[in-house]
Amino acid sequence: MSESFELEIFRYCPEQDTEPFFKSYEVPFREDWVVLDAINYIKDEIDGTLSYRWSCRMGVCGSCGMMVNGEPKLTCSAFLKDYPSRKIRVEPLQGFPVERDLIFEMDDFMNKLTEVKPYLLRKEGEEKPLEEGEYLQSPAELAHYKQYTLCINCMLCYAACPIYALDSSFVGPAAIALAQRYNLDSRDQGRNQRQEVIASHEGIWECTFVGECSVVCPKDVDPAAAIQRAKVSSTLDWFKEMMIPRSKGK
């Protein structure tokens, strides 16, 4: 008989259940299977009612983030063979409201992402006409923010952040890292527009530098560093404003 692997999966159907529960499934154990393969097997062969998100299966789309044994993981990159007890518990990413089974509501994150304006902004009247071509940038200027461009919006960082779990008004790691990505871009002039959200109490100052967001990030974006760097810049802004009151907005 082939070896098996047990998955205890969080189930919640709002039309039927008042409380969530865990259901166990036995799947075949295969060396080359990731957790997502096992969940796909359950969906295809055992229980078609199981709901979850996934797409690319190669660590790019950021859709298949779940809690595996209490840790936020991209299930397409978490191998079954790395769990020698041959048993795991799979839950939706923590800190978010659960809609059904392993699917959670993403609206809060999407709204926050929109609020920080994660795109190039130019000051009024300083946009280059199209015929003048691109805004040029040196490799050294690119190096300042490149790391933050790697974010795939998987939200593992939010699931790892106890501050977000305790107070969901916190703008959160990925949104701040993306704001910082544009703030550090030499072609961008929109930092002042983002500051209203970033430097607010719900922004960088809510972060107590637990640092787990950076530990779980599958793309080494290091959102914790982005937040601390934004704190330094905002503190310098405050000092400048105190010393030269008319410097605000420059």
Place this chain on the structure above:
Amino acid sequence: MTTYRKPVSNTWWLESKPYFFFVIREFTSLFVAGYCLFLLVFIAKAGDSQEAYATLILSLKSPISMVLHLISFTFILYHAITWFNLTPKIMVLHLGEERIPNALIAGAVYLSWGVVSLIISWLILGG
């Protein structure tokens, strides 16, 4: 749509090792603040008179004072080391396209710490 939100327990910081060490790091800041306060009061009192100075110095040598100093020193050391190790995350420096390695930044902080400690020790003990 009805959604379910998992409640956060009051013991969330005991549920994972990194959360626990984070809370310990924050807790040790009380010892940093407390010892700063103690030093300020000590200096103010010691300046009152020669006798007050002598009495305070003697009280520092008591077993209770020694134990409290040892506890404070341990926590303050833990606090300092954890923050020094986090410095490279806050101080991101580039030399052209290359990022200055984290170990170099943390090393510079430890070196500065050592130099300042040596100067202060020399001022107190040998100066």
